[in-house]
Amino acid sequence: MRKLLVLLFVFILSIIIIQSHEDSSVPQSPSEENWPESLALGKEKLTKLHFYFHDIVSGKKPTAIKIAQASTTNQSPTLFGLLAMADEPLTQGPEPTSKIVGRAQGLYGSANQEKLSLILAMSFEFTNGIYNGSTLSVFGRNPVLQLKRELPIVGGTGIFRFARGVAFAKTYWFNMTSGDAIVEYNVRVIHYG
Template identity: 55%
Template sequence: MARFLFNLHLFIIIFIFIIVVVSAKPHRSSQVLGPAVGFGKEKISHLRFYFHDIVSGPKPTAVRVAAAASTNKSPTFFGAVVMTDDPLTERPDPNSKLFGRAQGFYASASQEELSFLMAMNFAFVDGKYNGSTLSILGRNMVFSKVREMPVVGGSGLFRFARGYAQTHIHTANFTSGDAVVEYNVHIIHY
């Protein structure tokens, strides 16, 4: 009899649970809207600018903030983390018109080749893009002729941005570590 009562109670509990689950209305804290409702038609933009990474001199724009004990012994500086606030200009000349700033970090992430993990926000300060940003997150193999990194987002005129940045070294001083890098960025955005 005790077993029968136990099975009856178990049956009633399972039955009530099924009724509750089946009759429950789904809670909606969000709404499916479709692709970027209210933002208009997608656009494709191409930006070309120069990234000035200055690690030497009295006013560097890129500063090492962390390193492993073995970083300076590594041929690839594995483990070094560098914070940046690098100027982005219209032309390779550092005195040309300022287009924006590359703010973020790069970290030496390979023991075999000079390759950085790049996490950057390009904060634009001029023209129609003033106040807008693009975010880059990807691998930068420094000695490849052309490198490609993904654009993973943006703000302002670049909301919902996606795309890619192709870069190549314009000039580099391997004694000082300073470099000017050309960026060609292709973006799909609203």
């Protein structure tokens, strides 16, 4: 498992290095052609979003899977050292059959030795309406046993370029046996438009 983590780290680091050495004089996409001019940010606005996050860790088609754990994780009451990769549906309502409005993709890991608390690094990609193709980046501590949590929005793309804000998370449903959960999100994001 340790070798796998080292290989994953080296792979990610090599991608970062390769991208940093690309010729910056060649535009990579239409939005980069006039990069300095396109920074005329316009008026700051606040957008409110509401959706449900489905974290399914059991069954034949989980949306989050364990990719690593420390040798002592199974002895820890908080599963300290567990790391999971996620590709979670974001839906309009709490029902699993509700309309999908996006996906939450990224990592979360157990980062506290005394209380169950995750560190979350996720990108919320929206797939419908005016937000289609836009993303919000969330990075922060998620004390999952608290009824209500605050997670920082640290950036975004598309409509949410240069975004900042907060995502308020509240556990809507949790199955103690399977570990599956549905989390309600109320997001407040400041961006330019």
